[in-house]
Amino acid sequence: xxxxxxxxxxxxxxxxxxxxxxxxxxxxxxxxxxxxxxxxxxxxxxxxxxxxxxxxxxxxxxxxxxxxxxxxxxxxxxxxxxxxxxxxxxxxxxxxxxxxxxxxxxxxxxxxxxxxxxxxxxxxxxxxxxxxxxxxxxxxxxxxxxxxxxxxxx
Amino acid sequence: xxxxxxxxxxxxxxxxxxxxxxxxxxxxxxxxxxxxxxxxxxxxxxxxxxxxxxxxxxxxxxxxxxxxxxxxxxxxxxxxxxxxxxxxxxxxxxxxxxxxxxxxxxxxxxxxxxxxxxxxxxxxxxxxxxxxxxxxxxxxxxxxxxxxxxxxxxxxxxxxxxxxxxxxxxxxxxxxxxxxxxxxxxxxxxxxxxxxxxxxxxxxxxxxxxxxxxxxxxxxxxxxxxxxxxxxxxxxxxxxxxxx
Numbered sequence: 507x508x509x510x511x512x513x514x515x516x517x518x519x520x521x522x523x524x525x526x527x528x529x530x531x532x533x534x535x536x537x538x539x540x541x542x543x544x545x546x547x548x549x550x551x552x553x554x555x556x557x558x559x560x561x562x563x564x565x566x567x568x569x570x571x572x573x574x575x576x577x578x579x580x581x582x583x584x585x586x587x588x589x590x591x592x593x594x595x596x597x598x599x600x601x602x603x604x605x606x607x608x609x610x611x612x613x614x615x616x617x618x619x620x621x622x623x624x625x626x627x628x629x630x631x632x633x634x635x636x637x638x639x640x641x642x643x644x645x646x647x648x649x650x651x652x653x654x655x656x657x658x659x660x
Numbered sequence: 661x662x663x664x665x666x667x668x669x670x671x672x673x674x675x676x677x678x679x680x681x682x683x684x685x686x687x688x689x690x691x692x693x694x695x696x697x698x699x700x701x702x703x704x705x706x707x708x709x710x711x712x713x714x715x716x717x718x719x720x721x722x723x724x725x726x727x728x729x730x731x732x733x734x735x736x737x738x739x740x741x742x743x744x745x746x747x748x749x750x751x752x753x754x755x756x757x758x759x760x761x762x763x764x765x766x767x768x769x770x771x772x773x774x775x776x777x778x779x780x781x782x783x784x785x786x787x788x789x790x791x792x793x794x795x796x797x798x799x800x801x802x803x804x805x806x807x808x809x810x811x812x813x814x815x816x817x818x819x820x821x822x823x824x825x826x827x828x829x830x831x832x833x834x835x836x837x838x839x840x841x842x843x844x845x846x847x848x849x850x851x852x853x854x855x856x857x858x859x860x861x862x863x864x865x866x867x868x869x870x871x872x873x874x875x876x877x878x879x880x881x882x883x884x885x886x887x888x889x890x891x892x893x894x895x896x897x898x899x900x901x902x903x904x
Contacts, residue, residue: 563706564699568739570860572701572720572728575838578743578860579791579816580845583853585868592816 662696662725665711669721673729677713696725702739703729732832736761736861738797743817745826745859746805748788756784758792758805761828761861766803768792773807774814782819789821789865791857820857824867825878831862833885844884847896852877 518524520536528536569575577596581589664679700706703715704727717731738744738760746758749765757765768790773782784790796804807817836844837858848854854868854877864881868874880899884892 561706561709562697563711564697565704565706566699566701566726566728568742568860569702569728569835570742572722572726573835573838574840575835575860576840577816578838578858579856580858581855582849585853586855589816589855 662698665698665719665727666721668719669727671719672717673713673719674716675714679711680709699726701726701728703731730832732830734828734830734862736831738762738766738794738803739860740794740797742797742860743791743793744805744861745857745863745865746790746792746861748784748786748790751784751786758790760803760805760859761863762803764802766792766794766805768805768807772805773818774812784819788819789826790819791817791859793817821865823874824855824857824865825874826863826865827878827882828862829864829882830885831860833881834858834860834862834864836884837864843889844892847892848877848881851880851896851900 514524516536516539519528519532520540525533566572577593579589580593581587584590698711700711703713703717705712705714713729715729715731715733717729719727720730721727736744744760746760746766746768748756748768749759750757754769754771756768756770758768759765770776770781770784771778773784776782790805790807792805792807793809794803795806796802807814807819809815809817836842837856838860848856852868852873854866854873857865864878866874866877866881868877876899880895883895887895
């Protein structure tokens with residue numbers, strides 16, 4: 507019983523090379539202790555949970571988007587051609603966008619359903635031709651009679 | 661909130677006025693539509709769920725949901741994205757210090773000009789006028805300017821001036837000059853051939869055919885600040901007949 511009286515320290519037992527010789531119970535005990543230490547040292551902020559409500563208000567700092575202000579360089583009656591070109595370009599961009607939008611909305615009603623149906627009707631025919639075999643194609647074709655040379659009348 | 665704001669459109673509001681969110685804790689079961697978002701422009705400030713007025717002026721509204729305060733002021737506070745006229749105040753290494761009339765000078769690096777490279781520096785002297793755009797502007801940092809747009813083109817920005825006159829007008833007049841379909845602008849166009857550079861900071865630069873006409877134009881624009889529309893028309897027509 508002399509051996510039992512010699513106790514190894516906990517820190518020593520925790521070392522990796524000591525783990526092999528340990529019995530189940532001490533192993534469990536050590537693990538538990540370790541867990542307790544970790545959970546004790548784990549800290550958290552004692553604050554109420556953040557309210558993450560989405561705000562209905564969006565702030566804009568500038569007058570430019572509010573009042574749709576134009577670009578600050580201008581020239582009148584051809585005084586400075588460069589600036590006038592720039593003005594036209596900037597102004598045109600907006601106008602063109604508007605025009606394009608208009609066109610698009612017009613385009614939507616441009617092709618009527620009937621027109622589309624007619625177009626697809628002819629398409630069906632030509633697509634069918636594409637998928638038949640060569641031999642069958644001739645049978646398809648013989649609806650229109652074989653062309654012969656017709657002597658022109660003079 | 662939206663309806664409360666709409667009610668006051670066109671009225672004078674003062675700093676301290678506030679609008680509260682009308683979500684009074686009652687959730688209606690039938691109405692599942694979420695409340696509209698509100699875009700609040702200059703003069704309105706968000707504070708939690710409330711909307712505070714921080715400038716005195718008239719409440720304006722643009723469809724669908726933009727609100728702002730139309731106020732008269734002379735003090736310019738830089739805002740990101742706005743274009744201003746600045747005066748180069750100092751040249752220190754890679755950056756120019758530009759005075760734009762705000763509380764602090766803005767910095768402008770020599771690389772933010774069109775076509776500028778490390779070897780090919782732009783020719784900018786102290787005292788030059790630059791038309792530039794803010795890329796950094798907030799209350800905690802030094803404002804920063806650039807003379808290029810997002811695609812790297814000058815697009816009218818950069819050093820300008822020579823033979824013109826720079827003067828200061830109120831920020832309200834600047835907005836009147838730049839608003840789309842502005843009457844003031846069309847009146848000017850009828851008056852004489854000229855060139856204008858208008859910065860959002862209240863600085864305006866003009867140039868006309870000669871010095872006299874430039875001065876007349878500058879004086880006219882400065883007096884526009886305190887004139888009604890009819891007074892301005894009268895004055896402009898007199899100038900057209902007599903002085904020019």
